[in-house]
Amino acid sequence: MNCPYEPYRIKVVEPITFTSREERCRLLHEAGFNLFQLPAESVAIDLLTDSGTSAMSDSQWAGLMLGDESYAGSKNFYHFEAAVRSLCGYRYVVPTHQGRAAEHVLFAAVVKPGMCVPNNMHFDTTRANIEHRDAEALDLVIKEAYDPHCELPFKGNMDVDRLEAIIERVGPDRVPLVLITITNNSGGGQPVSIANIRATSRLLKRYGIPLFFDACRFAENCFFIKEREPGYADVPVREIARSLFSLGDGCLMSAKKDGLVNIGGFLSVNDERWARAITNHLILVEGFPTYGGLAGRDLEALARGLEEVLDEDYLRFRISQVRYLGELLARGGVPILKPIGGHAVYINAREFLPHLQQHRFPAQALAVALYREYGIRGVEIGSVMFGTRDSPAEEAAYPELELVRLAIPRRVYTNSHLAYVAESVVDLFQHRDAIRGLVMTYGAPQLRHFTARFEEESSAVTQFHGAGVVTLPQ
Numbered sequence: 001m002n003c004p005y006e007p008y009r010i011k012v013v014e015p016i017t018f019t020s021r022e023e024r025c026r027l028l029h030e031a032g033f034n035l036f037q038l039p040a041e042s043v044a045i046d047l048l049t050d051s052g053t054s055a056m057s058d059s060q061w062a063g064l065m066l067g068d069e070s071y072a073g074s075k076n077f078y079h080f081e082a083a084v085r086s087l088c089g090y091r092y093v094v095p096t097h098q099g100r101a102a103e104h105v106l107f108a109a110v111v112k113p114g115m116c117v118p119n120n121m122h123f124d125t126t127r128a129n130i131e132h133r134d135a136e137a138l139d140l141v142i143k144e145a146y147d148p149h150c151e152l153p154f155k156g157n158m159d160v161d162r163l164e165a166i167i168e169r170v171g172p173d174r175v176p177l178v179l180i181t182i183t184n185n186s187g188g189g190q191p192v193s194i195a196n197i198r199a200t201s202r203l204l205k206r207y208g209i210p211l212f213f214d215a216c217r218f219a220e221n222c223f224f225i226k227e228r229e230p231g232y233a234d235v236p237v238r239e240i241a242r243s244l245f246s247l248g249d250g251c252l253m254s255a256k257k258d259g260l261v262n263i264g265g266f267l268s269v270n271d272e273r274w275a276r277a278i279t280n281h282l283i284l285v286e287g288f289p290t291y292g293g294l295a296g297r298d299l300e301a302l303a304r305g306l307e308e309v310l311d312e313d314y315l316r317f318r319i320s321q322v323r324y325l326g327e328l329l330a331r332g333g334v335p336i337l338k339p340i341g342g343h344a345v346y347i348n349a350r351e352f353l354p355h356l357q358q359h360r361f362p363a364q365a366l367a368v369a370l371y372r373e374y375g376i377r378g379v380e381i382g383s384v385m386f387g388t389r390d391s392p393a394e395e396a397a398y399p400e401l402e403l404v405r406l407a408i409p410r411r412v413y414t415n416s417h418l419a420y421v422a423e424s425v426v427d428l429f430q431h432r433d434a435i436r437g438l439v440m441t442y443g444a445p446q447l448r449h450f451t452a453r454f455e456e457e458s459s460a461v462t463q464f465h466g467a468g469v470v471t472l473p474q
């Protein structure tokens, strides 16, 4: 099923700037060894995220010129609405400027303090928006999802038995909805099977609880279903998507992923009362319901992106490109999370750098080395992002996994870019003993990965920075 080459020709190009190792060393010092603080122009291959980084097609760019910027009733809204309806089949379609805004208006309408919202695994903004309502966000993915070596075709599946136990315990009245995230972003981009969604849907119908999809990567999930789930090999991905969505009552989506646009999102629901409450709140925080924080031209690009993402040549190449990178790394002996997910390859930094303890931030140290030596930017998903302490005495404050995620933007890089990435990581792996740990010199109380500062281990000294004081072991 592998596609031997990119299923598109390149019509517009964006030059990549080359920097010297010396320049990158200087930039790293200025950035406090935090890759979020680098000027993007100084990055050769940017694998920080797949969100909002897609390349639009000629048809999407042409669509921008057809933007109708009327305040109300823009023709692009109707096109977008029709595209979402034909994809998901739900009655009401509400545009938002991105995914988290859709989360905000949905949860504001239906989640009350003391309630509980299960998901296979919440994305961080989803969790934060639920907790902001003084409700509980529960992760109920199957337990194998937490084992980096366990290879299952649908490692993003919901643990339906645990879901039932939770509903019985808290009572169905306290569960306003259940979410399923496709693919499971926080769990490595792993897909959920139709059989699992059907089982979840059947259980929830018994209790009268609505099922919603966090559908950011629905097309990638549906392609995995076609590849892996018995009975779907010959079903068009569009039809798989229709039957998947028909098992739920609504969805929300960050269109910055499978919408193939740089900004946008939406919410779609069947229930009229929910739609009314959501729309009223939308006017307060996002805008009139026919634009929801977007320009008419953005809605046009999104309507076209939702069609294009279901093109099976595109999807086959997309999934095989991510797999291509992952397999090159695995062949070079680099420890990665298995199976390879839909939008990213995750390097297991604890196994890559066994000589670094967690309070020396191995995943961050690996991401820094990858930028310094080769100009490649990935993202740390480990103790910087999830840890809450910086001292080895407080073991419990470190997450289980130390990962560097290499997220692949859609339609942006060719396989030769990714071959370069693979060669670089394998080269680094062969010289891994030389990678030094990091000492955190500043850590904000929340979401510290965006602003944290570090020094390299040998030259590290304790520093104090206002409110974010951290005391460091020598």
Ligand SMILES: *Cc1c(COP(=O)(O)O)cnc(C)c1O
Binding pocket: 051, 098, 099, 100, 101, 123, 125, 126, 181, 185, 214, 216, 254, 255, 256, 257, 264, 265
């Ligand atoms: C990106 C993402 C979101 C949030 O969307 P934004 O457009 O970044 O606000 C929500 N859920 C999942 C699974 C995501 O990947």
